[in-house]
Amino acid sequence: MEDLTIIALTGTDLKNWGHQPGPQFPDLLARANQMLADGTDVLTIRADLASEIPIPPEHVELHDDGAVPFHENLNPADADEEANLAKVRETMRAVMRTPTVVGGAIMPDACPAGPVGTIPVGGVVAARNAIHPGMHSADICCSLMMTDLGDADPAVVLDAAAKITHFGPGGRPQGGRFTVSLDLLDAFRANPFLNNAKTIRAAQEQMGTQGDGNHFLFVGRSRKTGRTAMITHHGSRGPGAKLYKAGMEVAEKYRRLHSPKTLKQNAWIPADSDDGRAYWDALQIIRKWTKTNHNSIHQATMEAAHASAGERFWNEHNFVFRRGDIYLHGKGATPGWAGFAADADPEGRTIIPLNMAEPVLIVRGADAPHALGFSPHGAGRNWSRTEHMRRLGAKTAQEALIDETAGLDIRFHAGKVDASELPSSYKPAKAVAEQIEAFDLAEIVDWIDPHGCIMAGEMPRFTRRPKGRR
Known part of the structure; x- marks a missing residue:
């Protein structure tokens, strides 16, 4: 059971209640202690401030490998193009796992443009309600x-x-x-x-x-x-x-x-x-x-x-x-x-x-x-x-x-x-x-x-x- 005779509340108390440190923390702590000084009991203060506990961010998971396919518009003509296409496929498969992505395509000029998982040159990626710089x-x-x-x-x-x-x-x-x-x-x-x-x-x-x-x-x-x-x-x-x-x-x-x-x-x-x-x-x-x-x-x-x-x-x-x-x-x-x-x-x-x-x-x-x-x-x-x-x-x-x-x-x-x-x-x-x-x-x-x-x-x-x- 909580001690109702607390003289002052600390940041630790607020964190124990679920509040996250940040720019708003000093003001939140000041208001809590002002309520305490005004005679408000700790349980009421905690309940009063509960609405300001941030909602945990929604987490979205990666798509399974292969779940979002992409179109290929490229016919390799020789061993060099075969090797290039293999690298493009590898990086596009990783890009397609991004949660916002709903489709993709590669053009005849496709070639890798960075580490695996980076959109290739000659690549198109469709995302729902998202802009990917x-x-x-x-x-x-x-x-x-x-x-x-x-x-x-x-x-x-x-x-x-x-x-x-x-x-x-x-x-x-x-x-x-x-x-x-x-x-x-x-x-x-x-x-x-x-x-x-x-x-x-x-x-x-x-x-x-x-x-x-x-x-x-x-x-x-x-x-x-x-x-x-x-x-x-x-x-x-x-x-x-x-x-x-x-x-x-x-x-x-x-x-x-x-x-x-x-x-x-x-x-x-x-x-x-x-x-x-x-x-x-x-x-x-x-x-x-x-x-x-x-x-x-x-x-x-x-x-x-x-x-x-x-x-x-x-x-x-x-x-x-x-x-x-x-x-x-x-x-x-x-x-x-x-x-x-x-x-x-x-x-x-x-x-x-x-x-x-x-x-x-x-x-x-x-x-x-x-x-x-x-x-x-x-x-x-x-x-x-x-x-x-x-x-x-x-x-x-x-x-x-x-x-x-x-x-x-x-x-x-x-x-x-x-x-x-x-x-x-x-x-x-x-x-x-x-x-x-x-x-x-x-x-x-x-x-x-x-x-x-x-x-x-x-x-x-x-x-x-x-x-x-x-």
Whole structure:
């Protein structure tokens, strides 16, 4: 039986009653002792405060292995592709165990993108009422935009683009920056995930930049019309990376509370929570920033080349899309249904690049159920960048570039050829195009044959000075 002559209650008493320490604890303890000082007996105080004992979080268990199947839209043609597919299957099986997941699919360009259990490139994962930041990755809204430049000379356009665009880390220097609208910056400030000084500064400094890796600026001619076209490929840069980091931190809190057995990379934010609604809104703002980024490069290049712009359209392939209460996460997968976004091309066309020496495909998606409505985003890889370098053997990157891109104007912004972006580092373009049609993922409506492109190139490595030296 409890001692009713207690002079003061302690935190231990509250914990014994079931209360959890936290920011509310000092106030709770103060109120309990005030009630005690006012003459309220301990049993009444305990009963009075019982409504403030937190309800234990609901825990959700992982799906059994194989309980949620995924569709395969990939036919391996050789031993390398067989090995690649085995790794993709292994990681997708682990992803499918995530409690929120209701379906998945892999595209012809599928390849692993991290530890087992990480959504692969060329992967699509459908989740009910959940947004998984790890499934759109840090390169949020990686996307492509195409502008028809009419009868402009491709060589002139590429020269103009080389002076306009910006690759590499960081942003444009002061005095050379592109303008970001006040409305867009105000939208950043109004969102709890984006209202951060570093994020807003990155949004200003990095407008008109394309980053590194496999991002590019491509110029070619349409087979269908004979007109010159420019295509850019990049994502949301620093602003998107910072949103991803903030989203993963919030998702991790939910994972610890509700599903600690879920892999960290597959943590989620409940879409119907305040956090979920704010994160969804932040994704749309980052999407708008990314589209503006593409537009700024296209417009500046068009003006510098004295070209006239025809039609312009774009699509993302690293993003989250919503159909009812199902959230479709495409990691390197192109949405292929009508109206996937309010600004989607009215004719339903999307853009799929293959490699720097091959045409860029213009397709019309088929909304295939066996692909959850998606098509590939590119050619994908059958082996790692390191393995590709090994396979080049004694051949230098420059020699390989000359062999693989004869007749094309290929430039690397940093000056040094990045061998991991050579055509030979990707899956055969012809095979990917054939599988798009064989699996009825999309209809190819045009090919943009290459004149040339600009890639980021291999950036110089910066070394940290030893401590104490300047």
